[in-house]
C-alpha cells in the first residue's frame with residue numbers, strides 16, 4: 451500500500467483531492483466502480499448461481515440508477531450474501547477525518563466536532579483511512595429495535611462533561627445508521643421494524659434530520675440503504691409506511707434455483723464434504739439428485755407454507771439425516 455495522505459493539506463494535493471471526493475456520494479462511488487467492473491467484464495457476484503439473467507441485471511440497474519433497493523424473497527435465496535458482496539464495489543480505501551465517529555468526509559464534515567476541528571486546524575487536520583469492509587453495517591430488524599439503537603440517543607453524561615446543553619449535537623450518542631455514514635447500511639426483514647423507526651429512517655433519507663427524544667438533530671448522512679424482506683410481509687398493508695416505500699427505488703425479487711442443475715451446483719458449492727477425517731465422505735450423484743428433487747417438490751407442495759418457502763439450506767439438513775455421523779461425533 452503506497453503512502454496515503456495523513457493530513458487534510460496532503461489529501462488536497464493528492465489524487466483523492468476535493469475534485470474527486472468532495473461532492474461524491476457513496477451511491478456515485480458504487481456506480482463508478484460498477485461501471486469499471488462492467489467494462490472489464492468482471493464477475494460481479496462470484497459464487498452466486500442462477501441469478502445471472504434475473505436478479506443480477508436488476509441489481510446492476512439499481513446501482514447504476516443510484517437507488518436504495520430491497521431484495522424480496524423467501525429464506526435461503528442468497529439475499530444477505532448478495533448484499534454483503536456490494537462492498538466489492540466500494541473504493542479500496544476512503545479518507546475520513548481521524549477520530550470522527552461518523553467517518554466524516556474531510557471536505558464536507560457534517561458533525562459539529564469535525565467542523566470545529568477543520569476550522570481550527572485547517573490543512574493540519576488529521577486524516578484516517580477506511581477499508582471497504584468497514585463500510586458495511588447490517589442489522590436484523592426486530593420489533594424491539596429502538597430509535598436509540600438505530601439513530602442515536604441524547605447522552606446526558608456527554609453533555610455534562612462537555613458542558614453542552616442537551617439539545618447540542620455534541621451530546622448525541624450515535625446509533626448504527628450514523629455510524630454507517632459513507633457506507634452501505636443493510637436492514638434485514640424490514641417489515642419487522644416498528645413504524646416509528648421507519649419514520650426516523652425516512653426522515654434521515656429525505657430531510658437529513660431526525661428527532662431524538664424531541665430534540666431535532668441534523669444529520670445529512672451519505673448512505674446506500676439496502677433492505678431485505680419476505681415478499682408477502684412487504685406487500686401486506688400497514689407493514690411498511692408509504693413514504694419509506696416511495697424512497698426505495700428498486701424492488702428486486704429473488705427466487706430459488708430454476709433448474710435442478712443450478713440447485714445441484716449451489717448445494718455442491720455450499721456443502722462441506724471435503725473434510726479432514728479418517729472416514730471418507732462420498733455422496734453419490736443419485737443421492738444428490740434425490741435430495742435436490744425433494745426440495746423442488748416440497749416447494750410446490752401445498753402442505754408446505756408458501757410464506758416460509760423451502761430454503762436452499764434444507765439440502766444440508768437432508769444430507770445430515772441421510773448420513774448420520776458416527777456416534778459420539780458432532
Ligand SMILES: [Zn+2]
Nearest residue numbers: 550554561564
Ligand atoms: Zn465528524
